[in-house]
Amino acid sequence: MSSLGNLDSSFADTATIVTGGAGGMGRAIALAFSAAGSSILVADVDDVGGRQTVDLVTGAGGKAIYQRTDVSRADEVAAMVAASVSNFGGLDYAINAAAIENEVDFLADLEDDNFDRIIAVNLRSVFLCMKHEIRAMLGAGKGGAIVHLAVSLVLPSRRQSIMRPLASASMQSAPGLSRHRCCSMPSRREAETHRRSQTGLACSADSADQMK
Ligand SMILES: NC(=O)c1ccc[n+]([C@@H]2O[C@H](COP(=O)([O-])OP(=O)(O)OC[C@H]3O[C@@H](n4cnc5c(N)ncnc54)[C@H](O)[C@@H]3O)[C@@H](O)[C@H]2O)c1
Numbered sequence: 001m002s003s004l005g006n007l008d009s010s011f012a013d014t015a016t017i018v019t020g021g022a023g024g025m026g027r028a029i030a031l032a033f034s035a036a037g038s039s040i041l042v043a044d045v046d047d048v049g050g051r052q053t054v055d056l057v058t059g060a061g062g063k064a065i066y067q068r069t070d071v072s073r074a075d076e077v078a079a080m081v082a083a084s085v086s087n088f089g090g091l092d093y094a095i096n097a098a099a100i101e102n103e104v105d106f107l108a109d110l111e112d113d114n115f116d117r118i119i120a121v122n123l124r125s126v127f128l129c130m131k132h133e134i135r136a137m138l139g140a141g142k143g144g145a146i147v148h149l150a151v152s153l154v155l156p157s158r159r160q161s162i163m164r165p166l167a168s169a170s171m172q173s174a175p176g177l178s179r180h181r182c183c184s185m186p187s188r189r190e191a192e193t194h195r196r197s198q199t200g201l202a203c204s205a206d207s208a209d210q211m212k
Contacts (some may be wrong), residue, residue, distance in 0.1 A: 012037030015088035017080065019071050019129060020098030022049030025149055027056070029095050034062030039088045043069035043080045044098065063088075071098045071125035072117075081132040090140045094133040097149040098125060099171065122150075122170035 016033045020026035021042035027049070030040045034057045042057075042064055044050040050066040057064035065087055069080040084091045100121045103114050126148055137144035150171035 011093075014038045014092035015041070015084050015090055016093040016095065017041045017043060017084050017091060017133065018095045018097060019043045019069065019080075019125070020096070020149075021053050022046035023053075024097070026095065026097035027053045029097060030064065031056060031060070031062075033093065033095070034060065034064060038093065040064040041080065041084045041087070042066045043071070045070050071096070071129060072120035074128050077125070077128040078132050081136045085136055090142070091133060091136040092142065092144050094129065094144070094146045095149070096126065096129045096147065099149070119170050 011033060014037070016030075016038040018026050018030040018033070018040060021030045021040070022044035023046065026042075026044070030042055030053050034040050040054075040057055040062065042050045042053045044066075045068065047066070047068055050068070054064040054066045065083070067080050067083045069076045071077055081091060098121065100118060102110065102118065104110055130146060133144070133146055
């Protein structure tokens with residue numbers, strides 16, 4: 001944990017959402033961002049783990065809240081972002097670490113519902129989270145940063161391609177979606193420049209157009 005805790009002190013007075021923050025990578029990231037001064041909204045469907053993460057953060061002197069959020073649900077993702085804005089005054093960073101794996105390993109054994117659920121949690125969530133996170137960041141006129149955790153883009157072996165097919169495929173689609181949208185996010189400096197120029201926009205015309 002401490003190796004992740006050496007983030008820059010510029011995270012002070014910022015707000016960070018960590019989906020999948022009830023455990024694993026998400027919890028480690030929540031603790032690291034908190035140690036660097038950011039206020040943390042832990043979002044997960046694991047209420048016990050999520051509250052444990054909050055206790056760990058607050059026990060270490062940080063500030064955190066838990067918001068139960070199924071990242072595949074649009075209404076819950078919107079409420080998650082709204083909770084960051086209402087509790088912390090905005091949203092500066094979003095770490096989207098929520099994910100699920102295949103329930104079975106062999107493609108031919110996958111149930112249709114399992115396929116739909118994995119796509120919803122690992123891919124649809126990327127769209128939903130980005131949509132609402134970007135809106136909050138641009139709305140504040142400050143810009144921000146969004147990070148998605150996924151598996152590597154290394155192509156699976158022939159055996160892996162039929163044995164561990166879906167979670168990997170769903171996550172490998174996410175970078176294409178996030179790269180397209182995140183490339184059009186203005187930097188903090190750009191956003192501030194535009195805010196000061198009183199254009200009423202938080203980003204350039206081109207990038208604003210791409211983000212619609
Ligand atoms: N653990 C690693 O070493 C590692 C390495 C590289 C990449 N990753 C990637 O990082 C991400 C997280 O990995 P992890 O090991 O921390 O996984 P994990 O299973 O420990 O944690 C995932 C979290 O997501 C939550 N979650 C599941 N469904 C959800 C939903 N619908 N809404 C909200 N939360 C939900 C779970 O409750 C859990 O807390 C994955 O995308 C994984 O591929 C992990």
